[in-house]
Amino acid sequence: MTSGLSDSIGFYVCGFILLLVCALKVPALVRRRHDMLLRAACVLLFAAGCLMVLAAPDSVVALNQFTGITNVAAPAVYLTTIAFSGASLLLIINWRPAPLEQTRRASRVCITTYSLALLAVIALFWAGDAPVEQVTLFDVYYANTPYIREMIVLYLVAQGVAMLTASILCWRWSKEVHGSLRAGLLILAPAYLIVVSYASVRLAAVVARWMGYNLDFLAGDVTRQLATPASLLGAIGFVVPLAGPRVAEIARTIRHLRQLNPLWQAVRDVSTPGAIRASLPWWRTPPAVLLTGRKTALYDAVHALAPYCDPAVREFAYDAALRDGSDESTAAITAEAAMLLAARHRQRTNPDHQLQATETGAQRGVDLVPLSMALASPIVRNLQEHYVPQQKAARHD
Numbered sequence: 001m002t003s004g005l006s007d008s009i010g011f012y013v014c015g016f017i018l019l020l021v022c023a024l025k026v027p028a029l030v031r032r033r034h035d036m037l038l039r040a041a042c043v044l045l046f047a048a049g050c051l052m053v054l055a056a057p058d059s060v061v062a063l064n065q066f067t068g069i070t071n072v073a074a075p076a077v078y079l080t081t082i083a084f085s086g087a088s089l090l091l092i093i094n095w096r097p098a099p100l101e102q103t104r105r106a107s108r109v110c111i112t113t114y115s116l117a118l119l120a121v122i123a124l125f126w127a128g129d130a131p132v133e134q135v136t137l138f139d140v141y142y143a144n145t146p147y148i149r150e151m152i153v154l155y156l157v158a159q160g161v162a163m164l165t166a167s168i169l170c171w172r173w174s175k176e177v178h179g180s181l182r183a184g185l186l187i188l189a190p191a192y193l194i195v196v197s198y199a200s201v202r203l204a205a206v207v208a209r210w211m212g213y214n215l216d217f218l219a220g221d222v223t224r225q226l227a228t229p230a231s232l233l234g235a236i237g238f239v240v241p242l243a244g245p246r247v248a249e250i251a252r253t254i255r256h257l258r259q260l261n262p263l264w265q266a267v268r269d270v271s272t273p274g275a276i277r278a279s280l281p282w283w284r285t286p287p288a289v290l291l292t293g294r295k296t297a298l299y300d301a302v303h304a305l306a307p308y309c310d311p312a313v314r315e316f317a318y319d320a321a322l323r324d325g326s327d328e329s330t331a332a333i334t335a336e337a338a339m340l341l342a343a344r345h346r347q348r349t350n351p352d353h354q355l356q357a358t359e360t361g362a363q364r365g366v367d368l369v370p371l372s373m374a375l376a377s378p379i380v381r382n383l384q385e386h387y388v389p390q391q392k393a394a395r396h397d
Helices: 005-031 036-055 057-067 073-095 100-127 148-174 179-210 216-267 287-308 311-323 328-349 368-376 378-396
Strands: none
Touching (some): 005 036, 005 057, 036 057, 036 073, 073 100, 073 148, 100 148, 148 179, 216 328, 311 328, 311 378, 328 368, 328 378, 368 378
């Protein structure tokens, strides 16, 4: 049975993407060749990429024709499947925190077991006889053929055991961690279970042939339905722990920028002699750089307002905040915000009338975010409505 290129294009796209990612990790592997976790990740990516390419129907036909060996694509797919399964288990073993000696011992057992399984597949295919080409239903077609039968069972059991073990390790580990790592593990665990189901369904179709029944649809239609979600969840499960911290950091940075926006809107027009403000377009500037630039500009503005800050304003706002029910720390931040707004008004309306330089909370290292959020306080708004007009009247008098 042959298949058109349209049936294989999805396999090729996924396979080449995985191989490309693997190639991008080669320089790191050269630098850290003794890093078992990185080696397992590279083997996993390489095996997964090769598996997707070799499992494509067109690749099966092409490989059989190129080598001149009927059904040689079957052991090739089995070998990459076993390598992928072993690498997945090896990756989880080295990824999960454990005593170094325990990790090394488990790694040696995994490598030895799956290396022997690879050699056994080659030996069994060489000893068996599979003269009729089968592109998609090789498992069930040769379910009763000596040696080929054992090869099929070996690859399905090796795959199922590795995936089941990896799933159990992921479930157990997920109870010990939090955040994006836990999310990734909770995605990987069912993904591995789907692969276990895949292997079990194919094995059930093989056993049915042994008993004289025909359940070939299990190895065909059913397993095809399981392959896509398993691949998708597996990819997401590995990406989430890697990308999660970075995404979370970007989200925190953007949240801080939004929280600083009220303070920025209040002091962005403050004259800051000697300070250099570089324009940072948001669409091509990393959020972390934007946040650093924004904080620098805010500190420059606060420093420029220091000579116009009136301690009397701070005391007035502090007492008002305490009377309003605020605790001392909240009242202090509210008072700082009120004093800055009053200083901004004084600088705008009477720039030559500087007071004795007053050290503001921001200059003392107070977090700018609470200071920015305090601008929404009713105390600050009331002060702007009543205290600033009093300043104007006093100036006119």
